[in-house]
Amino acid sequence: MNEQKESLYIKIIKHFYGIHGYFDEYKQQQVNRIGNNAFLILLAFFFIEMLTIDISALIFNSDIIVDLLIFVNIFIILIVFLYIVVSMSGLKLNQFETYDNNEYKSLIKKAKVRTIYAALVFFIGERITFFVIDILDKDNNLSIWQNIISPKENIIWGITSILYGLAMYFTAKSRIKK
DSSP states (O other), X not given: OOOOOOOHHHHHHHHHHTOOSOOOHHHHHHXXXXXXXXXXXXXXXXXXXXXXXXXXXXXXXXXXXXXHHHHHHHHHHHHHHHHHHHHHHHHTTTOEEOOSHHHHHHHHHHHHHHHHHHHHHHHHHXXXXXXXXXXXXXXXXXXXXXXXXXXXXXXXXXXXXXXXXXXXXXXXXXXXXX
C-alpha cells in the first residue's frame, strides 16, 4: 500500500488543532471554517483594542498604556484559543478512537508522559519569563541569584505547573474514547 507523507503544513495544522488520524476533506473544511472565524474574532478584538488604546493614550500615562496593551492582547489570545478549543471539541475532531484495551492503556501512558513534559516546559517558561520581568523591575532589590533560587517563586510556579499538568492530563484522557 502506497501512503503519501503528510506535508509539514498538515502536520502543524493537526498539532495546533489537536487532530489525530487521517486529515480528510471534512476535517480540512472544518479547520478552515474555525480558522476563518477565529481570524474574524481576532480582527474585531484588535480593532476595538486599537480604538481603546488610542483613546487611553490621551487620558493615561504611557506606563499604564503598555500594561493595558499587554493585558488586552493576552485576553484576546485566550478568547480566540477558547473559541478554537470549544469548536474542536464540539465537532469531536480532536478525539482518539481506541478499539482494544492495550491501545487505550498505551494512549493513556503517552498522555501521562506528554503532560509531565508540558508541565515541566510550562514551569521553565514561566520561571524564565518572570525572571526577566523581575530583573527589569525597577523596584526589585534582589540579586540575580536570589531571583533564580527564590523558594517562594519556585513553590508558587511549581504548584501552578502541577495544576497545569493535571488539567492537561484530564483533558487528554477525556479525548480518548474506547
